[in-house]
Amino acid sequence: MTGDGDERGGGGAERGGAERGGGLAERRGVDDVVVYQPAEDSGLLAEAAVAEAHGRVLEVGTGSGWVAERVATERDLDVVGSDLNPHAAREARERGVEAVVADLLSPFRADAFDAVCFNPPYLPTDPDNEWGDWMERALSGGESGRELIEPFLADVDRVLAPDGVVLLLVSSLTGYDEVLDLIDEAGFAADPVVEESFPFETLTVLALRRA
Amino acid sequence: MKESLMDVICCPLDKAPLELDVDDADDEEVLAGTLTCTECGETYPIEDGIPNLLPPDMREEAAA
Numbered sequence: 001m002t003g004d005g006d007e008r009g010g011g012g013a014e015r016g017g018a019e020r021g022g023g024l025a026e027r028r029g030v031d032d033v034v035v036y037q038p039a040e041d042s043g044l045l046a047e048a049a050v051a052e053a054h055g056r057v058l059e060v061g062t063g064s065g066w067v068a069e070r071v072a073t074e075r076d077l078d079v080v081g082s083d084l085n086p087h088a089a090r091e092a093r094e095r096g097v098e099a100v101v102a103d104l105l106s107p108f109r110a111d112a113f114d115a116v117c118f119n120p121p122y123l124p125t126d127p128d129n130e131w132g133d134w135m136e137r138a139l140s141g142g143e144s145g146r147e148l149i150e151p152f153l154a155d156v157d158r159v160l161a162p163d164g165v166v167l168l169l170v171s172s173l174t175g176y177d178e179v180l181d182l183i184d185e186a187g188f189a190a191d192p193v194v195e196e197s198f199p200f201e202t203l204t205v206l207a208l209r210r211a
Numbered sequence: 212m213k214e215s216l217m218d219v220i221c222c223p224l225d226k227a228p229l230e231l232d233v234d235d236a237d238d239e240e241v242l243a244g245t246l247t248c249t250e251c252g253e254t255y256p257i258e259d260g261i262p263n264l265l266p267p268d269m270r271e272e273a274a275a
Contacts, residue, residue: 056219058219078215080216080219084265084269086261086263089261090259090261093259093260093261098212098213098216099212099260099261100212100216100220100261100262100264101261101262101263101264101265102223102264102265103223103265103266103269106223106264106266107220107221107222107223107255107264108219108220108221109218109219109220109221109226110226112218112219113219
């Protein structure tokens, strides 16, 4: 979700609608048009998750399922991929990921996962500029950019097993220090695992462990 | 979904365990069925191998 981040943040309607439609739909099926496809942020999260994940893994907001599939195949771990978007869940299942339609962490049991990965929708979006389709749900983090990160961090301790790790992708566009404050409030300590700078944002994957 | 998923999922409303009713399955997976909350009785469909565990109000919104 980078490179053209400024363009999507402001003029997302064109991006979410026409440009991703037509050709892609014909070539790769309707689900692709309404499901976030792997980008630089996905690659960074996969790299961190392959390095740090252990045991039973959950990827929240799995989208196309690409990150979940890489963790499953490269580490031979059991991975569950969840997404609010039923089109995304279908696409993840086609990749062989155990897919669930869910709102963040709400249908997962206490202590269920040893690793939880999340590349949240993080672009700060002007409420007047929201365009109201699945691609917006995949990209927009609301006005602050943190509207999904906040409830995720408030609940992730519940589903995490003892010695569990959370891998959270954070963009500089979302407010790195503000996210660190939320992590601290949730009772976790954060260590950067991978970081990469792009023209419009710096992406960092943080490993969170109980402080 | 594999039956082993039952170990990690719960009712999104009250976090109580779910009960699985299988309508269709192959050797590996449940393809169609219903998950019912053992506490509040809310039901969640499994279609094409994917359980929909959204709370009922969000499920309707997502279908629209």
